[in-house]
Amino acid sequence: MIPFVDLRAAHAEVADDVLQGFDRVMRDAAFVGGPDVAAFEEEFAAFSGMPHCVGLGNGTDAVEFALRACGLPAGAGVVLPANTFVATAEAVLRAGLRPVLADCDDDFLLLDPESAASAAGPDVAAILPVHLYGQQAPMAAVHEIAARRGLAVVEDGAQSQGSAQEGRPPAELVATSFYPGKNLGAYGEAGAVLTSSPETARAVRLLSSHGSLERYRHETLGFNSRLDTLQAVVLRAKLRRLAAWNEARRAAADRYDKLLSGVEGVRLPRTAPGNLHVWHLYVIRVPERDRVLAGLHAAGVQAQIHYPVPVHLQPAFRRLGYGPGDFPVAEKAAGQILSLPMHPHLTEAQQERVAEVLREVLSGL
Numbered sequence: 001m002i003p004f005v006d007l008r009a010a011h012a013e014v015a016d017d018v019l020q021g022f023d024r025v026m027r028d029a030a031f032v033g034g035p036d037v038a039a040f041e042e043e044f045a046a047f048s049g050m051p052h053c054v055g056l057g058n059g060t061d062a063v064e065f066a067l068r069a070c071g072l073p074a075g076a077g078v079v080l081p082a083n084t085f086v087a088t089a090e091a092v093l094r095a096g097l098r099p100v101l102a103d104c105d106d107d108f109l110l111l112d113p114e115s116a117a118s119a120a121g122p123d124v125a126a127i128l129p130v131h132l133y134g135q136q137a138p139m140a141a142v143h144e145i146a147a148r149r150g151l152a153v154v155e156d157g158a159q160s161q162g163s164a165q166e167g168r169p170p171a172e173l174v175a176t177s178f179y180p181g182k183n184l185g186a187y188g189e190a191g192a193v194l195t196s197s198p199e200t201a202r203a204v205r206l207l208s209s210h211g212s213l214e215r216y217r218h219e220t221l222g223f224n225s226r227l228d229t230l231q232a233v234v235l236r237a238k239l240r241r242l243a244a245w246n247e248a249r250r251a252a253a254d255r256y257d258k259l260l261s262g263v264e265g266v267r268l269p270r271t272a273p274g275n276l277h278v279w280h281l282y283v284i285r286v287p288e289r290d291r292v293l294a295g296l297h298a299a300g301v302q303a304q305i306h307y308p309v310p311v312h313l314q315p316a317f318r319r320l321g322y323g324p325g326d327f328p329v330a331e332k333a334a335g336q337i338l339s340l341p342m343h344p345h346l347t348e349a350q351q352e353r354v355a356e357v358l359r360e361v362l363s364g365l
């Protein structure tokens with residue numbers, strides 16, 4: 001069997017640090033907050049080149065709190081891509097705002113600036129690009145739209161820890177997720193907001209902790225969504241390896257490119273010019289995707305689909321009033337995309353086997 005991700009191999013690399021850290025936390029019996037959370041926030045902010053990081057309970061809360069911290073008018077529109085994990089849209093609704101969807105481009109499957117610009121009507125107050133699969137959305141174009149229309153920019157960086165983009169405007173507000181399978185993954189739920197603004201960092205921290213920074217003094221209504229101390233220990237240990245792990249993902253993506261180039265029917269993923277990709281997912285496009293996926297699974301290759309149904313066609317989002325045909329690029333891609341096993345510990349032999357099985361399955365269609 002070739003697993004989609006290998007969290008056991010990642011754990012083996014960090015086990016000593018993690019277990020020592022757990023021991024420390026348990027000896028101190030300090031399970032919420034404490035020095036490991038503060039240290040992780042500082043270390044992850046430094047890694048990301050952002051002045052402030054606030055650790056949270058998960059990435060969906062991170063998107064929601066980032067939006068809430070912008071202080072947008074209730075019910076205002078937020079432009080986001082139809083091709084994303086539903087949590088991006090869910091967070092917009094939970095923040096009391098209205099998801100306004102845009103299509104993706106056909107080359108990279110990222111937010112299409114033209115579609116985003118035409119979606120940004122008068123009641124739209126923010127734009128929420130998603131750095132899908134490990135590379136950044138076209139941020140110069142996003143900022144250009146935002147400046148023209150006076151929109152706040154919140155980035156969904158759940159899949160892009162360690163990515164970069166040449167010449168992009170500096171990031172102001174980024175939400176991220178440390179769900180276990182992410183490039184930087186916890187041993188449970190965790191997330192964070194990164195920001196350039198101390199006021200925004202303070203607002204997010206208030207939201208995360210019952211509206212309170214000082215015991216029993218509650219400035220605003222908030223939630224309970226803090227980064228667990230044990231997760232901070234795991235994240236600190238893994239953060240030290242993240243640059244090397246992202247490098248290993250890039251090497252694995254290069255190997256797939258070579259193994260699969262010229263395979264009839266396979267469309268390979270591409271990196272947009274200027275992007276440093278961190279390959280959270282390696283997403284190819286194939287004809288008769290569901291049959292191909294079944295063939296891979298039958299041969300023990302654990303491929304997946306990210307995501308089989310675009311946001312606007314999910315039953316939960318019917319209320320937005322979109323229907324089939326509204327976002328043709330996202331809809332077409334949803335029927336073709338296939339995520340191959342991708343993680344830092346993937347071996348050359350495993351990749352050769354994936355390519356071999358894929359070739360066989362495609363030739364038997």
Ligand SMILES: Cc1ncc(COP(=O)(O)O)c(C=O)c1O
Binds near residue numbers: 060176
């Ligand atoms: C693009 C995107 N946004 C948001 C999220 C939500 O993160 P979480 O699962 O930590 O709530 C995820 C991951 O699950 C994601 O992939």
